Amino acid sequence: xxxxxxxxxxxxxxxxxxxxxxxxxxxxxxxxxxxxxxxxxxxxxxxx
Numbered sequence: 001x002x003x004x005x006x007x008x009x010x011x012x013x014x015x016x017x018x019x020x021x022x023x024x025x026x027x028x029x030x031x032x033x034x035x036x037x038x039x040x041x042x043x044x045x046x047x048x
Contacts, residue, residue: 008016030036
């Protein structure tokens with residue numbers, strides 16, 4: 001018999017949100033670099 005799952009503390013939720021926002025900003029920064037986009041397109045195209 002399992003009990004009620006514990007909810008995360010406010011600081012754990014805040015830490016998760018900070019991590020998510022940091023990852024999204026890093027991805028956005030990579031997309032603004034043209035050389036990265038060309039490399040990514042070449043790698044995707046090489047799959048076909």
